[in-house]
Amino acid sequence: MLKIRNAVVFLGLVLLVIVSLGGCKKGKKFRRGALQDSTVYSTKNFTDILLDSSVVNAFFSGFAVKDTIREEVNEFYARRNYQSAWFSKKGMNHAALNFHNQLKNYAYDFADTSFQNHELDMLIDDAENDEKGFLSRTKDVQRLELLMTTTFFEYAEKVYGGIAKNPLDLEWFIPRKKKDYQLLLDSLVSVNKGEHVKEPVNEYYIRLKDKLRIYRNIERQGGLPRIVTNKNLLVKGNIDSSLLAVKQSLYLTGDFSIKDTSRIFTDSLVNAVASFQQRMGLKATGKIDAPTLKELNRPIEYRIRQIMLNMERLRWVPVELEKNHLLVNIPEYMLHVFENGKQVWTMNVVVGKTASQTSIFKGNMSQIVLNPYWNIPQSIVRNEILPQLKRGTSYLTRNNMEVLSGNKVIDPSSVNWNSFTKSVPYAFRQKPGRSNSLGKMKFLFPNSFNIYLHDTPSKGLFGASNRAFSHGCIRLSDPKKLALYLLRSNAEWNETKVDEVLKTDKETGIKLKPPMPVYIVYFTAWVDTAGKINFRNDLYGLDEKLAGEIFGE
Structure with a gap:
């Protein structure tokens, strides 16, 4: 009996020690288990070219990088059991050349040489031109292997994660999702020739990057011509030498489709000017007035800078937005309604004045209030x-x-x-009533900024080009249209019933199920659904603030 008791006590002590040891592991731990993605890591993906932890450590002893990058590289190889990502016994894989080209394209598009590395370029050339000879030089293979992987994580952190590390300091309160660069590199090094790895950026970023390439080419070809005229207004039928430069500029930016070297303000030029004005958020009159001339004379460098600043913002946006959502772009003064991932309609809005800015954030619209009280801020x-x-x-x-x-x-x-x-x-x-500052309805999405969408009795402001007049909340030009759209699946609240309540002054709340995601954003450059690049003025000075972060201005 005593022996059994002693055995039980001993077994208990052993278990206690095991549990205690397990509980003490509170130091550094792996963020992910080995062989994370079975679709990427299968037997065929492995190579017979190996490194080990001492090789990685020796590399970093003479190659200075941030601790976060070093940790990413170490984790990547530990998960692969230190097998090569960029080489096999046949030589360098297609992924290495694809990524090297990606670095070159980035340097070309962004005029950024931060990822240019002469040693990496030389080793890539050697490996490409003499595969068998290069594979026999173990140290060179290992050096290029680690240069490529380290550069990848540096590239991903900057290009996909963003340069500005704390968007909250830049008035951006939409939550950012952490991007998994480990999984991205897993996918990249596993592709065969011709395959494409989807970058962790949203479609708006990709569209804007395509336009950046076009504007870079315009810059390399001499930029946009300066337009000089002594006339305050140029209209159809006018003859003026400045129209040569106008036509050239609009041809380069895609608004004017023909090469016209005449000095006459033609019908075609009217349409081209109207197209340009629409892209700039100006009234599309087809006449060249002072505001239009000012935008025409923006240097190409100014437009490239706008594109790059907004690409930085787009790095902060989720890769995939909800299929159904509302989006208000503050500098555009516009509400966009998306259904099943497609924009279905838009609406003019009024946003906050410079002194009472509309905040940038995401909320979930949960209620429509008919005949609202306006609780006046202190x-x-x-x-x-x-x-x-x-x-x-x-x-x-x-x-x-x-x-x-x-x-x-x-x-x-x-x-x-x-x-x-x-x-x-x-x-x-x-x-409540017709004279109420919120009009006859408001749309609530709880947030710490006390901002919501609402009607207004002041309808005349929606025709202005600059619509920054509110105390911060967002006024809608057609709130009833939005209300009926949001209630389209609610049989209880059809148009007749909504109208009956609106005839009264009784405050009535209607819950939305499910809630509708609402994004309040700030973009001064973007590509619209027609594929045209739009520009807007920096209403709140946030472009200037962001430029200080990413350009050091």
């Missing part, structure tokens, strides 16, 4: 309403507003408003 109470109240409370009556202490409506004449200078210990709201 900043507006302090800066706009309080000065009026010090002259008398008739301002509240004229604007259909009321004052609350807690949840109770109080008589504003019972308060000495002159005693307040900064904060006011009361809540203010505007009652």
Whole structure:
């Protein structure tokens, strides 16, 4: 009996030691298990060219890189059991040449030489021109192997992850998803000739990169011509020598499809100017006025800079957006509605003024409110309403507003408003009605910025080219259209019922199921669904701020 008891005690101690040892492993750990993706790592993918950890460590002893890059390289080879990624017994694989070309294309498109490496280029040439001889030089094979892998992780971190490390400092509050460069390299080194590895960027980035290449070529060919005229307005039928430069510029940018060397403002030029104006967010009149001339005279370097800044922003955007979502682009003053991954319609919007900027973030629209109260922010109470109240409370009556202490409506004449200078210990709201600042409906997607979409009684502003007039929230030119679209699958809320409620002044909430994702973004350059590149002015100065991060300006 004693022996059995002792054996049990001993077994318990052994188990305790095992558990304790397991629990103590709180140091550095692998982020992923070996052979992560069975579609990439199968027997046929392995090579008979090997390295080991001492080779990797020796390489880094004479090749300085950031710790994060070194960790990525070490992890990559540990997961492969230190088998070569870029070589087999037959020689260098197609992936090595593909990636080397990718580096060259990047240097060409972005005018960025940060990944150019003379040693890597020489070794690639040697390996390509003398495969058998190169394979016999073990140290050169290992050197090129590790140069390629290290360069890949440096390239991926910059090109796919972005240069600006903290977009929050740049007013960008849309969450970023971490990209798996290990899996990307797994896929890259496993391709056969002619296969394509999908880059971890969204389609908007790819479209903009194609346009960058076009604009780089224009730059290399001498850029865009300067347009000089002493006329304030050029219209159809005018004859002016400056129209030669206008036609050349619009031909280079794709707005003008014919080579016309006349000095006459033709019908074709009217259409080309209107196309250009549309891409710039100007009224498409087909006439060359001062704002149009200003945009025509932007140097090609200015446009390239805009493209690159917005490509940086697009690196922060999820690779795949939800199939159904709403997107508001602040500098464009436009709401885009996407269904099943396709844009189905757009709507003009008004956004925040420079002094009360609309925030950049993602939310989920969960409710439509018909006949809403407007709960007035304290900043507006302090800066706009309080000065009026010090002259008398008739301002509240004229604007259909009321004052609350807690949840109770109080008589504003019972308060000495002159005693307040900064904060006011009361809540203010505007009652539902046609004159309500939110109009007859608002669309809620909970967020910490207190921003939402809403109707407005001030309809005249939607025709302006510059539509930054609000206190931060987003005004819709046709809110009923959006409401009916969002409720299209809700049998209870058809157009007739919505209209019945809107005829009243009773606040009524309608829940959206499922919630609709809403992206509030800031792009001053993008490619639209027609394949045309658009540019807008830097409304909030965020391009300048971002340029300081990525260009050191």
